[in-house]
Amino acid sequence: MTLFFLNILLAVIWATLWNSFTLLTLAGGFALGFAALWLARGLLAPHYFRAVPAVLALAGFFIVELVKSCILVARDCIAPRPNIHPAIVRMPLDVRSDAEIFLLANLITLTPGTLTLDVAADRSFLLIHAIYATDEAALVAELKAGMEHRVRKVFGT
Known part of the structure; x- marks a missing residue:
């Protein structure tokens, strides 16, 4: 730092x-x-030169996800029959440090339509409420391949 x-x-x-x-x-x-x-x-420490581009990639990815989810939630707010399928899903974690879990949980919460409810005491999974959870396995796979993967790149894990 x-x-x-x-x-x-x-x-x-x-x-x-x-x-x-x-x-x-x-x-x-x-x-x-x-x-x-x-x-x-x-x-100097070489991790910094990998972290800055990774932070920029994470920020860009998050902005795109934020815009997409805002549009989906806004559409369902004004629709006469919203197309929501709420569920609470359990997402296993590959990240382990407090900072990684903190960042991932907050990015999920800041994205409209998803909310981090809890972190397991042993840090092995997150409980997430999602309003678009027609396929829970696909939702977890999308979060792991998207946000969690990019958070791991930022921290070099």
Whole structure:
């Protein structure tokens, strides 16, 4: 995480040099700082250079899922006969650390139509309420292949 803060510091220094603290200048400074740190990667921790693209991929994936689920839920809110099949499903976890489980559970909860209800005491599964659970196995497979897979990439597991 210290490389991330160093990258942010480099972005702030870049914006200071240009005397412009716009989002574009800070983003450009962040990109240049990332490139500079990447060039010095032999001296630094290599996980950071895999984590930043993984975080961006997770954010992009989440935004797409968020938009899709918002449209589905909004459609069913105004439909005379909503096409919902609510169920509580048990999703086995491949992630193990508290941070990974926290991030995954919150991403699931933030997506309309799904809600994380509980984490098993032994961290082996999540209980999830979904309003579109016609096929529970397919829902679990979609969550594991989508969100959980990308969360694992972010943390390098």
